Amino acid sequence: xxxxxxxxxxxxxxxxxxxxxxxxxxxxxxxxxxxxxxxxxxxxxxxxxxxxxxxxxxxxxxxxxxxxxxxxxxxxxxxxxxxxxxxxxxxxxxxxxxxxxxxxxxxxxxxxxxx
Amino acid sequence: xxxxxxxxxxxxxxxxxxxxxxxxxxxxxxxxxxxxxxxxxxxxxxxxxxxxxxxxxxxxxxxxxxxxxxxxxxxxxxxxxxxxxxxxxxxxxxxxxxxxxxxxxxxxxxxxxxx
Numbered sequence: 001x002x003x004x005x006x007x008x009x010x011x012x013x014x015x016x017x018x019x020x021x022x023x024x025x026x027x028x029x030x031x032x033x034x035x036x037x038x039x040x041x042x043x044x045x046x047x048x049x050x051x052x053x054x055x056x057x058x059x060x061x062x063x064x065x066x067x068x069x070x071x072x073x074x075x076x077x078x079x080x081x082x083x084x085x086x087x088x089x090x091x092x093x094x095x096x097x098x099x100x101x102x103x104x105x106x107x108x109x110x111x112x113x114x115x
Numbered sequence: 116x117x118x119x120x121x122x123x124x125x126x127x128x129x130x131x132x133x134x135x136x137x138x139x140x141x142x143x144x145x146x147x148x149x150x151x152x153x154x155x156x157x158x159x160x161x162x163x164x165x166x167x168x169x170x171x172x173x174x175x176x177x178x179x180x181x182x183x184x185x186x187x188x189x190x191x192x193x194x195x196x197x198x199x200x201x202x203x204x205x206x207x208x209x210x211x212x213x214x215x216x217x218x219x220x221x222x223x224x225x226x227x228x229x230x
Binding site for chain 2: 036041046104
């Protein structure tokens with residue numbers, strides 16, 4: 001995988017249901033995997049940054065897992081609420097040998113929570 | 116405010132016009148990034164500054180694009196002789212550290228429409 005790919009592209013979920021979506025990224029030269037939430041008319045907001053294989057992170061009802069060997073991450077939302085409606089972006093940072101690099105983003109998963 | 120500030124929020128330009136987009140990062144943040152998000156795509160990396168030094172400009176799409184950060188704080192992205200394909204949201208992000216594992220804090224973006 002050369003690019004960061006996210007699926008599904010969009011998702012409609014009933015309020016109260018749990019959901020999850022996927023991010024696939026290049027496993028070679030991996031450095032870090034970022035998840036962002038982007039609500040309309042607002043700034044993208046960082047959810048998680050993960051670096052270690054097997055990492056699991058949690059923030060309220062949202063959690064994420066990371067598999068660096070096979071190059072994928074899952075984002076889970078438990079008990080979806082209307083305020084969870086947003087575009088969820090994942091981004092990969094590569095190990096370039098020193099210093100920061102720009103992130104490579106997927107196209108995002110557009111999540112709509114239906115009351 | 117404590118966040119990343121971008122101005123203007125919206126810019127309409129006639130084809131061939133020059134534009135300048137401003138980014139005020141979080142005070143003290145060393146790293147500053149510019150991204151371009153075309154409709155239906157994820158953000159794509161344009162350029163990266165470490166303090167006042169532009170360390171990576173590999174993502175700039177053409178020599179019409181120019182970025183600067185002369186005092187290591189505020190940054191300006193300039194686009195000369197704008198074309199319709201330059202229409203996009205331009206995002207600025209800053210980070211306190213140098214590594215790809217540092218959270219990037221985003222502004223709300225400048226939406227550029229070239230007519």
